[in-house]
Amino acid sequence: MVNATGSRVADVLVVDDEIVAVGEGLAAPDGTWVLDAGGCLVAPGLVDLHAHLRQPGKEEAETIESGARAAALGGYTAVVAMPNTDPPLDTAAAVREVLDLGTTATCDIRVAGAITKGRAGEALAPLAEMADLGVRLFTDDGAGVQDGRLMRRALEYSSALGVTLAQHCEDTALAAGGHMNEGKWSSRLGIPGVPAEAEQLMVMRDIALARLTARLGSRVHLQHLSTAGAVALVRAARAEGLAVTAEAAPHHFTLTDAAVASYDPVFKVNPPLRAQADVDAVKAGLADGTFHAIATDHAPHAPEDKELPFDQAPPGMLGLQTALPLALGELGLPAEAVLGLLSWQPARIAGLDATHGGPVAEGRPANLCVIDPAATWVVEPDRLASRSRNTPYAGRKLTGQVRHTLLYGEPVVVDAQALR
């Protein structure tokens, strides 16, 4: 059993949707379904701050149901759905539709609302109206808010709502036309690049805006940071005491832009895969607390879209079923630290800590995952639960597997199989 405060050997007794007892040698009442967790970690369910569930609009790539199943198999009990759907989630009605679809899913579906109307970066979306529905995170993800004045206003206005603004950090003018990391590989492969500085410019600006609006209690969350420069900027902002948090995606600590030499668009993602020095910096940032969360940026795309020429294919990779084993296997961190990055820390950023992210303790909602840290498995795209197949890890052997997932007491995954 793993919590922020440490680990110990224990049984966990769940009745209905709640943990009723945690302790060694608990007697199970008659009729209790006993899930074996020998040799496993019993942890709070994971929380993803960043998933594209594609519904409404791109149901051939993913639905809330299929995305939630992938999430449950990956150990997640809560996922924040990004608003870049079609239509975008920029009104209470649009948010409500997704929340309604999520009520029957195998994962708690939360929504990030758009900061601006139509994600166009021109006028504020009805933030309070969406916040009234429980939205705690807002972002124009897929695009950053380019207008510094508008972003300042958004931070000021939203500070009264107790919500967090999350930014896709990319200066679009500097990034324009790019399809991969700018550098040695883009130059050799003849693919237009996106310089690391396109990310860093917006990180710098948003840190400045966080400082400018700090007196109001504004909160900025920087999404999927991929460059060494951005990690250093966040580290300095944290040292300064600013209310800035940041997330990293698994592909940014496991893959480099060298993978693009295959010209397989499965390796196209935004922000792009970067150089080894960036990968090393992201790992260091995860180890030293600069990052608060690992977020998947799960981005399904239909196979035909990922067979377009590299410069025409949409960016994005699947992530929900591979994040945990990659984090356990690649970061060299203790399980408690990895689970902090995947569970209780993102739960706090998403405002979900009342129900998700543990602790595994009496009286808490039974949102749990049971992880076999020694189990190995090979990623087979056809066997993933997503409707899409665009994992960059096809054929890769991973160590660490989710054995069971409980959502409010319901076993939704048992022995690594989704029950519904």
Add this chain to the structure above:
Amino acid sequence: MNHHLLSVADLGLDGLEEVMVLTDSFVEVSGRAIPKVPTLRGRTIVSLFYEESTRTRLSFETAAKRLSADTMNFSVASSSVKKGESIRDTVQTIEAMGVDAMVVRHSSAGVPWQVASWVDVSVINAGDGWHEHPTQALLDCYTIRSRKGTLDGLRVAVVGDVKHSRVARSNVWAFAMLGADVTLVAPPTLLPPSLDGWPVTVSHDLDEVLPKCDVVYLLRMQAERQTEALLPSLREYTARYGLTRARAGLLSDDALVMHPGPMNRGVEIAADVAELPCSLITRQVANGVAVRMAVLFLLLGAAPRG
């Protein structure tokens, strides 16, 4: 030699040498009264040009015909691509008809690699985006060699828009592999963002480079570069990097001038410079056919499939 020809690196030094030697015999064939041999009789070669091209498409077609292969021509304008058919569906459909090789040109880098992953037949890269144009490099190496005997130790200046040039991305490696010293001459905005690992030196001063080079290789300058804030104007480009008549006077007597075509006369090269005896531009085109015959022969010349 590999099953495909996608990049210069695929060939390696041995492959380059092999093509050079073989090209000699196809130059001889091309000089005959009836320039045709039965080598690839019964084989079918399809040209898939997703981007317009005159010289490369006709050069491959001529090469295939001189080897007695059957040719099929795929033109995007009159095909199912217009109806939204994917590249994968198109190439697998064509493969099902029973072809032996596909010659692929596309405006996006990497498409020949994708095609090669979807079909079993030989794929020849006839130019992919800014990335590579390996048969251009082969014909250029052959052309230089036919005049100079070798590339080893030659000083080659590649001048112009290297950043957006598939010709440069193939030629630099081929020239270097054969022992030439390559200098890129371009404004910084027209060089790739990183030259890490490239076997080149860089200069921004054409006047300083010209007297010292054995070959000056001019790249095509495209008018749209002005609108991308890469250049103030073509006029300014020509003033600093164009091979004007006056600049051509800086060349040593036995220096060669080359251009992959199509030329923008008056921009990267003055009209009368293109006509000088040291200009090999039409020689390049003629050798292109023989080089492509050599490539087709190497890829398909062995026993037929199946």
